[in-house]
Amino acid sequence: MHAIVAAWLNPAPVSLPAAVHAAAIAHAAAFVEGQVSALALHYRSGFVLGLRAVDTSALRWGARSFVALTPSQQAELLHRWSVAPLPQARQLMRLIRTSALLAYFEFPGVIAAAGGAR
Amino acid sequence: MSGKRALVVGSGAGGAVCAFELATAGWDVTVIEEGGAFALEDYGQSAERAMALLYRHRGMTPLLGANPIAYVEGCCVGGSTEINSGFWRRTPDATLDEWATDYDLRGASAGDLEPHFVWAEAALHVGLHAGKWPTSTALFAHGATTLGWAHHEVPRIAPNCRGTNRCASGCPTGAKQGVSQSLLPRAQAAGARLLTHARVHQIHGDAPHAQRVEILRHEPGQPPQTEWLTADAVFLACGATETPALLRRSGIHHNIGDSLQIHPMLKVLAEFPSSVGGLSSVLPLVQITEFAPDISLGGSYLTPGHAAVLLADNWPQGRDVMTRLDRVAAYYVAVRGRGHGSVRPATADATRSTLRYAMAPQDVELLTQGLRHLARVLFAAGALAVHTGVTSMPTLTSAQHAERALHAPLRADSLNLSTVHAFASCPIGERQAKTAANSFGKLWGWQNLILADASCLPSSPGVNPQATVMALARRNVRAWISDHAATR
Numbered sequence: 141m142h143a144i145v146a147a148w149l150n151p152a153p154v155s156l157p158a159a160v161h162a163a164a165i166a167h168a169a170a171f172v173e174g175q176v177s178a179l180a181l182h183y184r185s186g187f188v189l190g191l192r193a194v195d196t197s198a199l200r201w202g203a204r205s206f207v208a209l210t211p212s213q214q215a216e217l218l219h220r221w222s223v224a225p226l227p228q229a230r231q232l233m234r235l236i237r238t239s240a241l242l243a244y245f246e247f248p249g250v251i252a253a254a255g256g257a258r
Numbered sequence: 259m260s261g262k263r264a265l266v267v268g269s270g271a272g273g274a275v276c277a278f279e280l281a282t283a284g285w286d287v288t289v290i291e292e293g294g295a296f297a298l299e300d301y302g303q304s305a306e307r308a309m310a311l312l313y314r315h316r317g318m319t320p321l322l323g324a325n326p327i328a329y330v331e332g333c334c335v336g337g338s339t340e341i342n343s344g345f346w347r348r349t350p351d352a353t354l355d356e357w358a359t360d361y362d363l364r365g366a367s368a369g370d371l372e373p374h375f376v377w378a379e380a381a382l383h384v385g386l387h388a389g390k391w392p393t394s395t396a397l398f399a400h401g402a403t404t405l406g407w408a409h410h411e412v413p414r415i416a417p418n419c420r421g422t423n424r425c426a427s428g429c430p431t432g433a434k435q436g437v438s439q440s441l442l443p444r445a446q447a448a449g450a451r452l453l454t455h456a457r458v459h460q461i462h463g464d465a466p467h468a469q470r471v472e473i474l475r476h477e478p479g480q481p482p483q484t485e486w487l488t489a490d491a492v493f494l495a496c497g498a499t500e501t502p503a504l505l506r507r508s509g510i511h512h513n514i515g516d517s518l519q520i521h522p523m524l525k526v527l528a529e530f531p532s533s534v535g536g537l538s539s540v541l542p543l544v545q546i547t548e549f550a551p552d553i554s555l556g557g558s559y560l561t562p563g564h565a566a567v568l569l570a571d572n573w574p575q576g577r578d579v580m581t582r583l584d585r586v587a588a589y590y591v592a593v594r595g596r597g598h599g600s601v602r603p604a605t606a607d608a609t610r611s612t613l614r615y616a617m618a619p620q621d622v623e624l625l626t627q628g629l630r631h632l633a634r635v636l637f638a639a640g641a642l643a644v645h646t647g648v649t650s651m652p653t654l655t656s657a658q659h660a661e662r663a664l665h666a667p668l669r670a671d672s673l674n675l676s677t678v679h680a681f682a683s684c685p686i687g688e689r690q691a692k693t694a695a696n697s698f699g700k701l702w703g704w705q706n707l708i709l710a711d712a713s714c715l716p717s718s719p720g721v722n723p724q725a726t727v728m729a730l731a732r733r734n735v736r737a738w739i740s741d742h743a744a745t746r
Contacts, residue, residue, distance in 0.1 A: 241566035
C-alpha cells in the first residue's frame, strides 16, 4: 500500500521538507489501510484481491511486483487501472487515491504548507 | 416521573427532539446512541481522525449501484448534526403540498409545522451570519446578481461561527449548535438518560406492542455485552439508513427500507485571480434558488484534504492547484434525486446495513445542467477556472468552455458523487399501500413504535433536511404524548 500511495504523491505536490513528505506518505498509507479495514467483509476481500491483481499486472513490464517497477511504470500502471473498463478496478483506485490524498493533506506539516490553518 | 418508559433510539436531530419533549412531559426516557460522547476538545481534529471518531464505519458507507455514491453520516452523540455544515432550510410549501397529495400526509401543512420550526430555530439559535460576508460568499452572490438569478443567504445553526472550516470534524469552537451542544443537555437536565456505545440490535414484542429492545454494548476496552431494556414506547431516530435496517432485523417489513432517496451532490473548486481566504473563513453562505427545487447551487467548507479529494479524479492535471489554495473556494450542485434506493441489514455482519441507490436518468441530466449553471455563475463571479469532480473532464476555463463541455448529459460513471442527505426510507402518510407509518409516524400494525427521523420523510424535501426532521419529529412525539398523557 505504501508504494501505491507514494506513487500517487511523488513528487511532493507542495513544497515541504523531504522528511515531512515521507512521514505524510506513511501516514496516508496507514489511513488507507484503516479505511479498508472499515469496509464490509466482502468488499474488504475484493480489495485485497484487487491489490494482488495490481501487483500481478506489473508482469507486463517484466517485474515481479508493483514495488519493482520504475516510478514512471508505476504511474502508468495506476493510470491504466484508474481508467480501466472494469468499474471495480476504477473504484479500487478511487478509494485508494481519495483516502490517501485526504490523509496526506491533513497531515500537520502538509496542511501548513498548503496554506491551511489548524 | 410518570413511570412510563420511553426509549429513543438515536441521539441526532430527531432523537434529541424526542428526548427533550418526552422528558419534559414527565416520561422516563433513555436515549440509546451507538457512538460515543465527545467534548469540544475532541472536535476539530484532522478529517481522518474525525472520521474514526465521529462517523459510521469511518465514513465507509457508500450507496452501492452502477455508480456508487459516497455517503457518510454521524455515529456519535448528536449524530449528523455534529458533522454537517449547519445550514437550515424550512421545508418548502410546495413539497408539503406534494406530500399531502401523494401520500395523504395529514397535519403537516406549512401552518401546522410553523410552531415546530419556530421552536427549533430558537433552540438552535438559527440566524444569518453576523458581520461582513466572507469573500467566497460575496463573489458567489455577485455572480448570481450579474446573471439575475434568485439567491439568498441560508441561515445556519452557527450564530458565532469563527470560520475554522472544521464543520465536518465537529465544530471545535462550539459555535455550531449540534444537538449535543444545544438540545440534549436540556433533555438530560429534564431527566433523560443517555446510553452511549449501545447499538439496538432488535426490537422484540408481539404486534401491536413492542415490549423490549436488545442492545449490543461495546464500550471501548470492554468485552461486548448484550442488554435488554423494556419500554412502553420506542421512538426510532437512528436515521434514514439505520432505522429501516433495525426494523427489518426485527421482522418488520411493510414499506420499510424500500424507498430511500437522496440529494446527489457534485462538488467543484473555483479558482479566482486573488486570495478568497477559502481555507480561513466561513464557508460560502449563499444558495442560488433560481432552479429550485430540482437543482440547488451553494458553497461548501474547504480544507486542504477536502480540496485534494475534489481534485483526485483528475489528479495529474489538478495537483498544481494545491499550491494555490488561498485563491480557491468550494461550491456544489445538488439535485432532488429521482432515483430510488433501498436499505437492508447486511447478512454477514449484524453491525452493518447494505445501502443501494439507482440513479434515474433524470438525476444525471439535472446534475449536468446544474454543473453548467454552477460554472456559469462562478465565471460571472470572476473565476479563472473551475475544477470539477467529473472524471477526465478538463479544467473549465470559461463559461463558453463549460457550455461546450456540458451541452449533453455526462456519463453517469464519470460523476464522482457524494451526499450527506438521505431520507424517505420509511415514508409516513395515510396511504397505507405506499407508507410505513401513519401521518404521525406510528408504524402500521404497531401501537408503540414511532418514527422520528429522516426515514419518515415521504420523499426528498429538496432542501437540507435537518429542519424538516426536527419539525416532523416534534410533531410526532407531541402527538404521541398528547394521546398518552403521562400521569405526574
